[in-house]
Amino acid sequence: MPRRADHDDFLDALAQVGAGGTALDPEVVRRLHVSRSTVEKHVNAVFDRPGLSEAVGYHRRVLAILRYLES
Structure with missing residues (x-):
């Protein structure tokens, strides 16, 4: 319970x-034995691929979803 x-x-x-x-x-x-810096590196790589790494002032997750929906 x-x-x-x-x-x-x-x-x-x-x-x-x-x-x-x-x-x-x-x-x-x-x-998992994964450090925080390793996770941050991989997350940044995910956002770099669609060109969202420089999206200052915007929520990168929302932009990533919008970019996905456009395709």
């Missing part, structure tokens, strides 16, 4: 994602 803390953690993660952030289970992250 889920604990109340699990429910609260889920709602917090949902709010964080809804606000444009990300949420990962710390246990999953510990098993």
Whole structure:
């Protein structure tokens, strides 16, 4: 049976994602053995491909979705 803390953690993660952030289970992250800088490097590479790395003042995730929908 889920604990109340699990429910609260889920709602917090949902709010964080809804606000444009990300949420990962710390246990999953510990098993991945991937540093924060490595993740940032890969995320930047994803946005560089469609030319969104220089999108200053705009939300890159929204621009990426719009670019995808245009294709």
